[in-house]
Each structure stands twice: as structure tokens, then as C-alpha cells.
Amino acid sequence: MRVMIPAKYRDVVAHLRDGSGILYRLKEYDDHYELEVLTSLSFDRIALGLTERKLGRFYRDVEVVGGSKKKGRDHIVFEPKRPFKVTIRFAEGELSLIKDAARKKGATLAEFIRFHAVDGAFELARGERHGIG
């Protein structure tokens, strides 16, 4: 998924440089910035130093290629398109535990599984910092 940010949001992009490298790659062009994002990503209004109105404008102006954007009051969530289906087998006890943990987190079963699979891999990749295409 690629998030295109117009060049006028230079100040916002300055806040994004911290996560750059592994969670997303930031590329600079003449008229826009491009974030190449690995997985779903959330932008927090306060962390980006935006007012509610500016967040609304920012939301309107960013374009997403290969995914979608969704706006809450204080955040914007970018979700990649997910065309690949992964199948896993579980024992009843395993699935009961996972369902219980997902319910406590307020997540669906698929969200919980995807989050922990990707998060675990992400932590490992952060340690390695190489080898991911």
C-alpha cells in the first residue's frame, strides 16, 4: 500500500520520519511524499500536531494506492488491500483461548490472528533489519 501525501504537508511528514525504515519507507518527490507501508497504519492527530480541522483536510488530500483510508475523530487508519487468504488449523482448546483473548481486546478473530502474526514478524524483522522484500 502506498500513501501519497502532498508536499504542502511538510510539517506533518517531519513527524513521520521516526517510523521510517521498517514500518514504512518514506520517499520524497517534487510535488508529494510517498509512504510505502507494510501493514495497516494509524496516524494520530495529536502526534502529528494537527487540529481537528487540519486532520480533516489532511484526510481529504492524501491518496491511497492499494488500500483504503478511514477517519476517526482523532486518527486516520490506512488499511492495505488483502487479497491473499491464509488457512490455519487449530485444536479446540487453542481456538477457545484465542477467541477469549480476541474478545477481551475487542477484536474479531481474524483481526487478532493477523495482528499477532504480523506483529511477531515485524518485531523479528526490526531486529534483523534486512531480508524483507
Next chain:
Amino acid sequence: MELDEIIGEDGLKIAFLKKYASVAEALKARGFVVREEGERFIALSPTSYAISRTQARLSPLDFLEFFKTMEVWNGFKKLEAEHEVIHVEPKRPLIMHFRVSASERRLVEFAAKQYLLDLSEYIRMCVTENAVEAFIRARKQKETGLV
């Protein structure tokens, strides 16, 4: 929810003779539910696990005999690492699907490769580990009266 309820009647169970009390102790110390039924111990688990010979505090011959005499319900047993480790796996009849993006798939495939696991084994390991940790955390909070 208690662990017995989570594991259910169809859950992974092993039964072994009472002379292997050191194995029962080792499993109890790891948080397993271990019951006494007649001449045997019954240990319950929601997921796969390994018992090493050193944890079991048994000689190589006794460990082999323990492996041969233990019974596994709703799963199977394997002797690995030159007869030093017993691996117990549950049957996994439930199929679950979820969707990922191309980069999420590459990321998870990369991680699975690092652990020398296939994609589904790796995902199951990550997710089950987190769910077990969440369960243990919740149980400890309940015990200490934090919830």
C-alpha cells in the same frame, strides 16, 4: 473462564503412571492442569508442548519407558532430539481463514523462515503464545485481586 472449560472434553490429554510423579510436578510447575485418576495422572493442555528428559528428571531408559507407556487422547506423541524430548501435539480439526496483503504475507513468510517453520505453524505459534500469555495474565490478576 477456567482452563478446564477452555480445554473442554475434546482437549489434549495425556495419561501416565503415578510412578512418574516427577513429570507431574514438572508439568504442574509450568501451569498445566494435572489430575489424579486411579493409578494415573492426567495432564490437560490447550495446545502442543514438549517435555524434555531433564525436566522430567528421568534416566534415558525410564524416559523411553515413560514415552512408550504414556497415552495421548485427542492428539499424538513424538520422540525427538535423540530421544531427549517428547513432543505432544493436539489434533487440529478446526479450520480458520484470514486475509493478508502481499507485504504482510512477505513479512510473515520471512519470519517463519527464520524459525524454520511453515507459514501456518509460525502463525499458530505467535497467536497461541499471545493468547496463552493473555490468559495467564488475566488469571494472575484475578488471583491477586487486581480485577
